[in-house]
Amino acid sequence: MSEPTPDERATEVHDPTLPERGVTGRRAWQTLFRVARPRATRANIFAALLALALGFALATQVRSTTNAGLETLREPELIRILDDVNEEDQRLQAEQRTLEAQRDRLLSGQGSSDEAVRSAQERARSLGVLAGTTTASGPGMTMTIPDPSHQVTAANLLDALEELRDAGAEAVQIGSVRVVASTHFTDAEGGVSISGKLVAPPYVFTVIGDPATMSAAMDIPGGVRESMRRLGTEATIVSKRSLTVTALHQPMARRYARPVPSPSPTSS
Amino acid sequence: MIPALGLLAGVLIGIFLQPDVPVWLQPYLPIAVIAALDAVFGAVRAVLDGIFNDKVFVVSFLSNVVVAAFIVFLGDKLGVGTQLSTGVVVVLGVRIFSNVASIRRHLFSA
Numbered sequence: 001m002s003e004p005t006p007d008e009r010a011t012e013v014h015d016p017t018l019p020e021r022g023v024t025g026r027r028a029w030q031t032l033f034r035v036a037r038p039r040a041t042r043a044n045i046f047a048a049l050l051a052l053a054l055g056f057a058l059a060t061q062v063r064s065t066t067n068a069g070l071e072t073l074r075e076p077e078l079i080r081i082l083d084d085v086n087e088e089d090q091r092l093q094a095e096q097r098t099l100e101a102q103r104d105r106l107l108s109g110q111g112s113s114d115e116a117v118r119s120a121q122e123r124a125r126s127l128g129v130l131a132g133t134t135t136a137s138g139p140g141m142t143m144t145i146p147d148p149s150h151q152v153t154a155a156n157l158l159d160a161l162e163e164l165r166d167a168g169a170e171a172v173q174i175g176s177v178r179v180v181a182s183t184h185f186t187d188a189e190g191g192v193s194i195s196g197k198l199v200a201p202p203y204v205f206t207v208i209g210d211p212a213t214m215s216a217a218m219d220i221p222g223g224v225r226e227s228m229r230r231l232g233t234e235a236t237i238v239s240k241r242s243l244t245v246t247a248l249h250q251p252m253a254r255r256y257a258r259p260v261p262s263p264s265p266t267s268s
Numbered sequence: 269m270i271p272a273l274g275l276l277a278g279v280l281i282g283i284f285l286q287p288d289v290p291v292w293l294q295p296y297l298p299i300a301v302i303a304a305l306d307a308v309f310g311a312v313r314a315v316l317d318g319i320f321n322d323k324v325f326v327v328s329f330l331s332n333v334v335v336a337a338f339i340v341f342l343g344d345k346l347g348v349g350t351q352l353s354t355g356v357v358v359v360l361g362v363r364i365f366s367n368v369a370s371i372r373r374h375l376f377s378a
Contacts, residue, residue, distance in 0.1 A: 032312075051274035063282065
């Protein structure tokens, strides 16, 4: 451990102001401070420049290591990232194949109008579900909030609706009102006014979507069921393999908004 | 004192400028930094041994950096870059430890 480094062995010139080898304790500190005093020799300035370069390189290296990309990751992490990318790739390729097949069907001469009509009808149906102008059926759940003491406000119902939408609800009906993008909730005497229609408790949500996801979303801590419990009522959830959302929304005739024709994907 | 201030200034400049390490320099910079650190610790030890010399410090600093980078470069060319880098780091690390041990004995008599 104590063998001299080449730096020391190479030294021939002794600074007379420096003590002999092997100083310890206080004298060593004194030596250190004496040498540390600023001296304007050329070598000292050169050493300062080298130290500057070292500090610069150190900071640069630390920074580039801190925000390094993939090259510094360990093997398992790389494998996980690679798996993710592959999965994403396969999903996108499948989607690409579907879209290409659809495009080919639409482009091909025979049956092109049939296909276009079928595609348009399909879109009209799914848009109708979104806009609330058609009845919708599918798997889903009903959620009943009895609320006997009228504690549930419009805000609570809106929270519940947003939670359901987050959980993937595709068509929602509260009481006899179909919920669409423009649905609004107002506190009213004896219940809640939904889009101007008074709905009195019990509030019955009829929701189409993945029942498991939605009922799990209702059960999260601080979620809908817990806040209902805090309001003194118990939300009952019944998952169903098939149910129908029958209420319809009457769309207003639009007076100002006009659709802008978008470049059709089939024309490319 | 001046070199210590220089070191601090360098770190600050590096933090504020946030330069990107050029790709060709990437394998060498860490090794060069460690080699330079070794030279710095060697210099402090030499001060306490009473044999410090500015010129020797400058020369050993530069030669340390160059030799370390050269070894890594050679290792890359021979296909053993990673192993050789590890070897250089180990050797320099051992030297830094022995220098620090010597400094400690001088300053704290322990």
